[in-house]
Amino acid sequence: MSAASPSTVSEESPRILSRELVLILCVLALVVLLALTALLSRMYHKKIHTLADAMFAQGEADEQAGQVKAALTDYRNALAYNPSNPLFQLHLAKALAAAGRGEEARSYLLNLLSESPGSGEVNLELARIAAHNSSLADAMRYYQGAIYGEWHSDPIAMRWQVRRELCDFLLSRGAVKQAAPEVIALQENTPAGDPARLKIVAQLLLRTQQWNRALEVHRTLLAADPNDEESLAGGAQCAFELGQYVTAMEYFDRLPRERREQPDLAYRYDMTRRIFAADPFLSGLVAEARAQRVAGALALAQTRAENCAHQTGQSLVQSPPQTDLQRVYQQGRDLQQDWAPRYLERFPDRLDAAMAYVFSVENASAAACGEAQGDDRALWLLGRSRSVVNQ
């Protein structure tokens, strides 16, 4: 205390010394207490982490053994000792979700999400709960979060899997429009040399009616395995829907008969056959055969128009024509002589005009009386495909 003024020292020395001593004792006590607390704390943390890990391991074992209730209790116990452990929380949430207690799981997952908003796993679990609750907007949001989120192991495969799950969910909800871009993204992220995934993509493309892309994927698959039935069937469906009946028939022909007759293919196969039988534009046909096919098509269209007019109570010869059907029918009536089989055979340039008339009649009939069946439908489909080709 040499720095203090003499008067201060003389007046206050006992007090200063006393404080000095007490403070030194305080510091000593603090050091001892600190060391003791550190020791106790370390022992405690070691103990509870051991307990928590043991309970967590027990929970996992219970879960694997199918004892969900016991697993839940174990996870809860583990979490009680290590409340901020995200792995414990995630497992508990998963177990809760698996037990159908989505709302309880959701709470933990939201908590985890607030701590790590980019976690793919948490987003995926939340998406599944939202999907289970039929909450389309939430499910989409969380699935997107999972797709673009962080994955610790094999992120590419996980993202692909999540997107696939999203597509399945959307299609199961009938949200084809929302599913279509996701399926395209899935296709873009699928390696060409992975037939298993390509098959999944192809199926999803079929379900979202993206025929061109689906056909492309099926062709890739068939290039690797020309006899793969699913690919042939899928390719046939796509080709049929695209109006590529020759390709469709080629795939149908490569399929076993039993497969062709299955419900998903039978109708298309039947139609393709009918189209093949009616199409006058097929390559390799002689002029006579073409003329006969056109004549047959004209007769069919005529009958279809008459039946439709009868069904709807209108006269095909009404003048002036009021309906599309009347208008189309009357336009072709005056040319009937020119489209006699002999003239068609002699003047092949008339085939196109005659068939255009047939297609117009079929279209007008379909609009007035609903979709045609049988050969009429085959003609209508043929007309539609020709129209697409022309366009």
Added chain:
Amino acid sequence: MAAGPQPVCGEPVSEAPVVPVTVPVEAVAPAIVDSPAAGQENVRTRWESWMHAVFTLREDRFFLMLAVVIGVFSGLVVVCFRLAIEWTQITLLGASLSPSFPRVVLAPTIAGIVVALLAIHVFSRVRGSGVNQVKAAMYISNGYVPFGTVIGKFFVCALAIGSGQSLGPEDPSLLMGAGIASLLGRSLRLSQEKLRLIAPVGTAAGLAAAFNAPISAVLFVIEEVIGTWSAGVLGAIVLAAVSSVVTMRAFLGPDSLFRVPPFRLAGPGEVLAYAALGVAGGAASLLLLKWIVYARPKMQALPRWTEYFQPAAAGLLIGLIGIRFPQVMGAGYAIVDQAMHGQFVWQLLLLLAALKLLVTGFSFLSGTPGGLFAPTIFIGAMLGGAVGSIEHHFFPGLTATIGTFALVGIGTLFAGFLRTPITSVFMVIELSGNYTAILPVIISTMIAYGISRAYQKVPLFDLLARQDGLLLPSIEERREMTSFVVEDAMRTDGVLVAEPGEHIVEVARRAEANPEAALLLRMRPGEWWLLDRDDVLRLAPDAARTTTPIHAKSKGPIPYLFRDQGLGEALQVMGDWPVLPVASRADLAKLEGILTLADTLHAFRKTPKEEAE
């Protein structure tokens, strides 16, 4: 403003010597150390200089430094206390949240007997509310908290809570903080005034560490222990709370007590949902209050020998309930966390709230030492979760999760039961680390607080103190006591203001016309003098043309007041002056009225009816 009002709540004059705090080292130490001996001398000089600076600090500054030390000590002790509870619980009840049958009954029963023996024969002061013990230390025993009570609270409460008694560690923690602070204050021979204030400082440190919530701890001490925002102690309280929380977090981690998913209030309609929770919380807090208020005197009236068995009986009852509902045992924070994550259906939540209310009553009424904070949190969370679940059932569009309702429920019951509304709001935020719930919490807590006040006039801590035969000051009453200001007592008539240049005859004429009026001379803005009426009247008849009031006898300059100043403050300023001017804050030359001692005393005597008029 030389003669302006003097500070009323200024820093108290230190009892420690006021000497230069630091001596520049350069002035003492040689510039160049050219030998080992000189080096040693240099170190010694520096050390002495530092020691001098520390030990000759003004007491206010020393008090602040001491607050940090108290905080660190309290933090360490609270960490050990919490570890002791956990160890005891694992040892006695097992590691699982659902203890096995023999343990669940035997542990609290046998521990109850040990607790009773310790509380009766070894640590006789461990029973009762820690808050009231701190208040008693502050208002009755000059800040003295026996250190034996700290030791007793530590061991007995750890045993009681760890064995499953439905009590919490916060109340013992705050008393431990106060006890440590008291011991340090006494050892360091602080002044009487500082010794009295040091208990709340320790209280804040203990509570902050127990809750991991420094702001709530500070607010609680202000709301419930001190009752005022005293600038003299606020800094120390904040420092102690912060340092204890930092210490605690160093060992137990920084995580909030509860983790609640964030949420948003979708629209004003949702406010009604929380208002409903406020009503339910108010009713539940009343129920708990009434249950304790009614049963405690009856328990105290039982023969003394029963005290040996009351904790054990409570433990047995709790154990029996715990066979089926182990969630109600102990502090129950893990269960609160589960409730916040929507783990219970509303029926179970309601049942747990009711059972916890019951078993907390058993534990507390049996005289088992421990706090009521944790059970309040538990009941509030369960009730909040139940109300939230029911509301979700009827209004599925509600955006808030069950966890949010549980969280708001905590604050609601806390406000209703402990009657500390501001603390309750901040506690919810700190406990959850989530600010999004603030609006619902405010709405709900205020409703619960209002209901509790309406149907239970005396707050819990005051009631407990009265039942124990202590007449501690009621902080709630003090907080809401009407504070009079100068405006309530001043008069605008009965005063004449003279100007320095005014002819004295004119002044005398006015004085004669108002024989009762005081005569004030306005020398310049902010400088007022009191004129001697008799002298003015004496000078006037023979006054020359140049005679002004300045020539008359006068006293001054006199202090002046403003109309918004407190009357207590005015009394201090008034001293021996018979009258004081009340000036305008906007214009110090403008007189708004005068204040006399008689007017001041009359204002204090006003009845509430008169006041309302």
